[in-house]
Amino acid sequence: MAGHDAWSTLLERRGSEGEWETIANVHNVSGPGLEREEYDVTTHSSPGQWEEIIFGIKRTGEVECEVYFDSEQHLHVIREDFAGSEPNDYRMSFPDGGSWEFSAGLTGCEFDFPHDGPMEASMTFKLSGPPSFMDEETS
Structure with missing residues (x-):
């Protein structure tokens, strides 16, 4: 199959008792992006004049979510x-049973209150440390 339906993907936050609490009314979620630094270590004696690369720091991106805003829930x-100055634990749960768990802090929030549509909020979370990728068998 070429693709999967994203319906029922959840963004969750670990509560004070250790339970996962769903962030309500999410209608779009994206991220986290992952990048890795690369360093060119090519020398005058590199075989066949091909570049040689070593890899360095792994960088995490952001998770962005858009919600239909409800002040009681958000x-x-x-x-x-x-x-807070410390990151919180989050989990993105997928319809196939897999998930990504990560620590992140809220770095941005924008609200939209149009006269002809629903109240919305866009939230941006910056990851801190490595995410944990789990499939259905390791969850």
Whole structure:
């Protein structure tokens, strides 16, 4: 099969008791991006004049989510995560049973209150440390 339906993908946050709490009304979620630094170590004696590369620091990207904003369900997450200096634990759960767990901090939040549509918020989370990728068998 060429693709899978993303419906029922969840973005969750670890609560104070250690349980996973779903961030409500998410209608779009993307990320995290992953990058790796590369260093050119080509020399005058590199075989066949081909470049030689070594790999260095692994960099995490961001998770962005768009929600239909509900102050009762979202303000506590925004207040706690934006005010805190330590990252929180998050999990993105996929319809096939796999998931990504990561620590992140809320680095941005934008609100949209149009006169002709639903209230929305866009939240950006920056990862700290490595994400854990789990498939259905390791979850």
